[in-house]
Amino acid sequence: MFTSKFTKTYSLSSPLKESDVTPESSYLNRRSFLMAASLPFIGNSYSAHAALAGFDAKASSAKTSHTVEGEKLNSFEDITQYNNFYELGTAKTDPYKNADALVTEPWSVAIEGHCAKPGTYTLEDIIKPHAFEERIYRLRCVEAWSMVVPWLGFSLADLLTRFEPTSKAKYVAFETLYDPKNPLPGQNRPVIDWPYREGLRMDEAMHPLSFMALGLYGKSLPNQNGAPLRLVVPWKYGFKSIKSIVKIRFVESMPKTSWNMLQASEYGFYSNVNPSVSHPRWSQSRERRLGELFKRPTLMFNGYEKDVASLYKGMDLKKYF
Known part of the structure; x- marks a missing residue:
């Protein structure tokens, strides 16, 4: 069972046994990773935000x-060196190579939007x-590759409820960092209509x-x-899990989303993982x-069907893809 602080109790389809998925040889030693998280990291792949008061204590507990x-x-290398993050470049290795550009x-x-506690936090x-x-x-990924990631963070519902969305809030919109006066390397090209x-x-x-991630493998x-x-929404294609969030807006109508704006026939608003609906290409x-x-075969809703199928009851998932 899983109970979010602000939501009803759900019975999730996967048991909560780390030993089922994480043999010691794969995960090394959890405590070793957590200890390493408190040490300076040499290289271009880490921000310094782990220095925020309490981050290491939260991670270790x-x-x-x-x-x-x-x-x-x-592996840590798979997860951190093979990425789609077009703000840092369109090649899979560009985000790792250009990571220092993100401050x-x-x-x-x-x-913003329909909530009782708007503001800048x-x-x-x-x-x-x-x-x-x-x-x-x-x-x-919508490109038909996949991975398994140990994220660190907290429930999206717990975060959103803090801002007291009103009854008019039917959707939540997110935006990624974009400063047109100082764009990130990939934002110098009109790959999409920035910001993401x-x-x-x-x-x-x-x-x-639904999850807000601040770390992986016990590190920031x-x-x-x-x-x-x-954001991490595990039953949807990876591009729905927006990165480097700077804006959250509670809105009444379905918000515009980047890939849907670019090519609606290929990237629906919902973009749930669905092996029976092919990408046009x-x-x-x-x-x-x-x-x-x-x-390997792709699982319906990425393997989370028992948990999330009820959200789409009565919807034609070939139409609302």
Whole structure:
């Protein structure tokens, strides 16, 4: 069972046993990772935001609240060196190579729209009230590759409820960092209409699987993975899990989202993982797990069907893809 502080109790389909998915040889030693998180990191992949008061203490006390059965975690190198983050470049290795271009201190998030407590909140404001959890989730890219990631963070529902959304808030819209006077390397090209935008229906956002990540493998998020704050929605294609969030807006109508704006026939607003609905240019029935030689079948809703299918009861998932 999983109970979000502000939502009803859900019975999740995966048991909460870290030993089922994380053998010691794959995860090394959890405490070693947490100890390493408190040490300076040499290289270009980390922001300094872990220095925020209490981050290390929260990380070291985090409990694994969700995992996936029978699957191994991808390596730290897989997760941090193979990314889509077009703000830092369009090649898979560009985000890692260009990670230093993303400056994450200071950082603030604007809360806007239909809520009782709008305003601009520092990252410390965002983090402070929340205990951290570790959640091991599958990540499935629309490009048909996948990985398994041990995220560190807290429930999106717990965060959103703090701002007291009103009854007019039917959707939540998110935006990524964009400063046109000082763009990130990838933002010098009109790949999309910057800033990057994403959104969820309110019931999706309040579902207990929806997660705000500030770290992975017990460490603060590397820049290339969306530091300092990113969304994780594990039953949707990866591009829905927007990175480096600077704005959250409660809105009444379905918000515009970047890939849907660019090519609506290929990227629907919902973008739930669905092996029976092909992308116009490739099948979604199988996927390539990073580190594996052979492709594997793609699972409906990325394996979270029992948890989230009720959100879409009565919807034609070929029409509302």
